[in-house]
Amino acid sequence: MTTDSQKNDDRKAWMGVLARAKPDALAALMPADQPDHVLLRAPEIGSVMVRGRVGATGAPFNLGEVTVTRCALRLACGTVGHGHVQGRNRDHARQAALIDALMQTDRAEAIRTQVLHPLAQTEQAARHARAAKAAATKVEFFTLVRGEDK
Amino acid sequence: MYVAVKGGERAIDNAHAFLAEERRGDTSVAELSVAQIREQLRLAVNRVMAEGSLYDPDLAALAIKQARGDLIEAIFLIRAYRTTLPRFGASRPLDTAAMAVTRRVSATFKDAPGGQILGPTFDYTHRLLEFRLAADGVVPPAPTALATGDAVPHITGFLNRDGLIETDTPSDDIPPDLTREPMELPASRPLRLQALARGDEGFILSMAYSTQRGYGRTHAFVGELRIGTVEVEMDIPELGFAVCIGEVEVTECETVNQFKGSKTEPPQFTRGYGLTFGQTERKAIAMSLVDRALRWKELGEDNTGAPAQDEEFVLMHADNVQATGFLEHIKLPHYVDFQSELELIRKLRAEAMSALQKEAAE
Known part of the structure; x- marks a missing residue:
């Protein structure tokens, strides 16, 4: 049996994948049979103040804002989905909210396979590719043999 | 009137x-x-x-x-x-230790765990114009190496272990926000960092350079400079937990300064901090130097009267939108203002001339 906190962690993970996904990538993976839903909060563009910490670990400070679009909707069965995605793409926020809602229904496993896994894989691949290029620029130090060591 | x-x-x-x-421009160019x-x-x-x-x-x-x-x-x-955007809230403070780094260098520790990762840098280029770029050119793919995925810990953490460097006390205080309330002086360090983070790169650079040249001496080393992406998390009240709402690229710079101690603090290294959006390392390094220079009072150092130690001077002149607004407005019509100046000058001249004539006549 899964606990509430495990459920929340799971939901948190998929919402993150949806938020970070490229809008086009999510749009291309949306299921053809989208259920009827009502918008509780129509897609709305706004900002979130991003905070850092003094010296990386100290008191918080305001670094600057980021554009975010949010949306909330309800399926006919009453399930509520939320989308909070970076950028200003209304479709992205609505689609993220719809996937969030469907992930709480019995279609969850199908959605996980068809939508979330491909998005997560694309993201992982992009991260690995960038990390691999960075790794190639890692400095390998070597010490020159000094005369007196001979 | x-x-x-x-x-x-x-x-x-x-x-x-x-x-x-x-x-x-020229419409024959794409x-x-x-x-x-x-x-x-x-x-x-x-x-x-x-x-x-x-x-x-x-x-x-x-x-x-x-x-x-x-x-x-x-x-x-x-x-x-x-200013047209509704503000949904504030993020949780970024966890820069969990950054996916594309660049990470330290000028103080050669063998730092995680290594020296140069990333896409202009450093070590010869600064010679590449005429190849003027022609269309296909760029060969950048070489890759196995990324170990090991943690890349903050370098100042190593100095912390020996108590040789000051520590920043974590807190969850709500920081002041200069986009909501006018900046009040003296400013707290969080408020100063916000102002510096959005301040003009050229101004912050010159202030930092002035401290290096001796105006408010901060002989700083770059303890660590890192660039990469970090996730942005925000608490969503409807959900009751925090979710990742996106990812931003940031540059973080921690500078380390020698500090000979004061009445309250033992001799140790002190820190300056810079954090900026995007790959903006000149700005982040400069920000950390200026942050450190502005901390003279808190650390019990002398105020040498250097511009970079003057909080009001730095913070009130760092914003290029404010600066350019005030500077450039003087080119807009001031006909009436100037008319009154003109009349005043004429009057003063007339008085001065008649006084001179009177003197000559006597």
Whole structure:
């Protein structure tokens, strides 16, 4: 049996994948049979103040804002989905909210396979590719043999 | 007295049309797309996001196009747009220790765990013009190596273990926000960092340089400079937990300064901190030097009267949108102001002349 906190962690993970996904990538993976839903909060563009910490670990400070679009909707069965995605793409926020809602229904496993896994894989691949290029620029130090060591 | 003057509307409309045409330039040359600016002038985009204080690469690229490459004008456009957005809330503080680094160097520890990762840097280039770029060229793919995925811990953590460096006490205090309330002086360190993070790169650079040259001596080492992406998390009240709402690229710089101790503090290293949106390392390094210079009072150091130690001087003049607004407004019509100046000068001259004539006559 899964606990509430495990459920929340799971939901948190998929919402993150949806938020970070490229809008086009999510749009291309949306299921053809989208259920009827009502918008509780129509897609709305706004900002979130991003905070850092003094010296990386100290008191918080305001670094600057980021554009975010949010949306909330309800399926006919009453399930509520939320989308909070970076950028200003209304479709992205609505689609993220719809996937969030469907992930709480019995279609969850199908959605996980068809939508979330491909998005997560694309993201992982992009991260690995960038990390691999960075790794190639890692400095390998070597010490020159000094005369007196001979 | 204000005298209402009408006119100039047609001239203004035509000036804007002329501006649009000049922006486009020679139509036999292909038009620049916003995506091209976003991808190929990324450091300009980063600067506009950092100083515009809004992370959105597409908007920054559009602003650069509209401003014809004038970055301060582009920053102005972004700041103006930002004011139209409803604020949904604030993020949890970024966890920069969990950054996916593309660059990470330390000038103080050669063998830092995680290594020295140069990343896409101009350092070690010869600064010779590459004429190949003037022709169309296909770039070979960058070499890759196995990424170990090991943690890349903050370097100041190593000095902390021996108690040789000051520590920052974590807190969850709500920081002041200068976009909501006017800046109050003396400013707390969080407020100073916000002002510096959105301050003009050129101004912050010059202030930092002045401290290196001796005006408020901060002999700083770059303990660590790291660039990469970090996830942005925000608490969502409807959900009752925090979710990742996106990912931003940031530059973080921690400088380490020698400190001979004061009445309250033992001799140890002290720190300056810089954090900026995007790959903007000149700005982040400069920010950390200025942050350190401004801490003289808290650390019990002498005020040498250096500009970089003067909080009011630094914070009130760092914002290029405020600065350019006040500077450039003097070119706009001041006909009435000037008319009164003209009359005053004429009157003073007439008085001075008649006094002279009187003197000559006596």
